[in-house]
Amino acid sequence: MLQSQSNWIFTYKEEDEQVDETGLSLSPFITRLLNSRGMLTKEQIEAFLHPTLDQLHDANLFHQIDIAAERVEKAIERGESILVYGDYDADGVTSTTLMVEALREKGAMCDYYIPNRFTEGYGPNESAFREAHRQGFQLIITVDNGIAGVNEVKIANELGIDVIITDHHEVQEELPEALAIIHPKCSPKYPFDELAGVGVAFKFASYLLGYFPKQFLDLVVIGTVADLVPLQDENRVLVKYGLESISNTNRIGLQALKKQCSLTEEITEEDIGFRIGPRLNAVGRLQDANIAVDLLLSEDPGEAEELAEYVQELNTERQKIVTQIAEEAIRSIEQLGPIEQHKVLVVAKEGWNQGVLGIVTSRLVQEYHRPAIVLTIDPKTNSAKGSARSIAQFDLFKHCMTNKSLFTHFGGHAQAAGMTLPLENIDKLRTALNEIAEEILTEDDFKPQLFIDTTIDIKAINMELLTQMNQLAPFGMNNPKPIFHVKGLPAEIRQIGATKNHLKILLEDDGVAVDGIGFGIGELYQRLSQDTPLEAVVELQINEWNGIRKPQLFIKDIAVKEWQLFDFRGVKNWIDKVNIENNAIALSFQGNQIEAIQTVTVTEFEQLASPIEALYLIDLPNNMDQLSKVLKGKEIYRMYTCYQNDESVFFQTLPSREEFKWLYQFILKRKYFDYKVDAPKLAVYKDWKLEKIKWMFQVFHDLGFLTRENGQIVPTKNPEKKDLTESSLYQKMQQQRIIEEQLFYSTYHQLKEWLNDQIESATTNEEELIYGF
Structure with missing residues (x-):
């Protein structure tokens, strides 16, 4: 098992x-898969299996997209400067690149800005908007952010800067007073509200340019896959065609990046999710994400190669930092005590890189299968800031919000969150969340699904x-x-x-x-x-x-649903071939000991409670009943037969009754037997081995038929009549042959069948008593 x-x-x-x-003509398995994904009719299935660009929705359906486009046209006519305000992840940098290229194609004077993760954080910030005003920008277009920038947009309005927001994140209670908001969830007529940030930017670009800009699909696929939005409806179409586009892209920067990723053939969604996306994300995690945009916009092969190499170096550094922090976090967790006592893991340390804490937290969840929070400590502000990830059975947002007084800042959803809190509240947070988890989580909840x-x-x-x-x-x-x-x-x-x-x-x-x-x-x-x-x-x-x-x-x-047998019979160095588990038990019938395994006697084994995960039989029992008795009714997951048989009797010929009869009659007639002198002669005469002769005499002595006088073997006077089988030596020999035949020389399947019968005998007997059979 x-x-x-x-x-x-x-x-x-x-x-x-x-x-x-x-x-x-689909396989029933494929039909089941399609049905489970909501594809029930022929039309739905065909549309899903063969997505076309015709399935994309009209950008005209976005609320206020016409207002936004008109404002861009005016900016171009007036020669105004436009700032594309992006974000530092893969969705953000591809959105930024796409919007910049679209605006430049329209003839706009534009530049881009991505806030620094460490000094500015996510989304619009007041200082950046004021700097944009100082530099003379009259229009700001946000991509992949902005829907929560109520105060920042208000400041922009006061400064005389118009703001167009393109975003896909959750809509807050209050919307910014922007000139236009292009957002699927703010557009009642738009049929699909799960576009990535780059998807929204693409729709706006399509509307601005007045045609379907296929040249941007290589960017769209990166942001859509990397941002983990549902690959349904439009997203499925965009990714399908985007993969074809990026596989054959003419974009110099992407060609250089693909080379660093060792991607030369057809690109898959996994290549983006595990190679391209993480490299673009690594830039913003460690420093200024503008480098990633520079790479994607580059038209110079030499510059692109140099930037791609730098991005690769940053990704390598990111991997090292993640590994180092993860190892330190695991050591911190181990110092907290038994993992079973910690339903929610909370670790913090000064100096941990804030940009990679989300990745580290995900690793801890994967390692321990329980919610985790990883924080970096800032001694200057006496606070800690970090990321949280959870398991399906624990709503992180809900349970953290019940303790919101502990946080300076908190945001997120059921499975992921970000937070800042005073140092003195770290232990309080750990205690509070563990108390909640203790109440609502079961042992099975700590296993992945x-x-x-x-x-x-x-x-x-x-x-x-x-x-x-x-x-x-x-x-x-x-x-x-x-x-x-x-x-x-x-x-x-x-x-x-x-x-x-x-x-x-x-x-x-x-x-x-x-x-x-x-x-x-x-x-x-x-x-x-x-x-x-x-x-x-x-x-x-x-x-x-x-x-x-x-x-x-x-x-x-x-x-494995049934118990397993591992056969190491007769293998001298068997202990080198097995991986001894911590809770393994070795059973000895002869008083032997195995240093590496907890070894128990028959009596001790009978007291052990089931289930027994790993049982090692290290020697043979004295009889079959002895083994049968200890196995009866035990639940054993894995059994290892590791016993030797150095003194086998199985292949020794057991003397026949006629041979015993002849030898006894011979002694009766001769009256004596000098073993040292006569045994070798008898061995030659009868073609018997000396061991056989010696054992026959031992049986006779055991039965009381022979005795010793003056160093010679002589018949006992008037012995009690007995059968050979009454001799304990004879019985032991027969029992040993049975033990060897069943436990040592049997086939694997014969041995397992016999052992299984002994284990199940208790259940069978109990059922017979219950049902009266």
């Missing part, structure tokens, strides 16, 4: 049979299925990669990777096998028996090697 590391949540009912009634789309047979996994499934891409928020539940027998299990931290499995069912790989779960190698069926939660992918393409399982989690 092996417990899953995650909670498996099946989002379907197995009895729900999926029938493709659309005439599109895997939402399973469907169960699939191994034999149903083929290239045709994967080809159809890939039509569901691009994958992302609200259109995740499908997750499947599979069952099978691991025909092969291997550890791979330089540090053996990955797992390779050949999973077989009904004569069909498919390769599977699990990254970062190599430690499970020694907890999986090759002869026990397992269940896994997987993604399906195509593995291509030497021109051969075939399906592969990307393993996310593994569970």
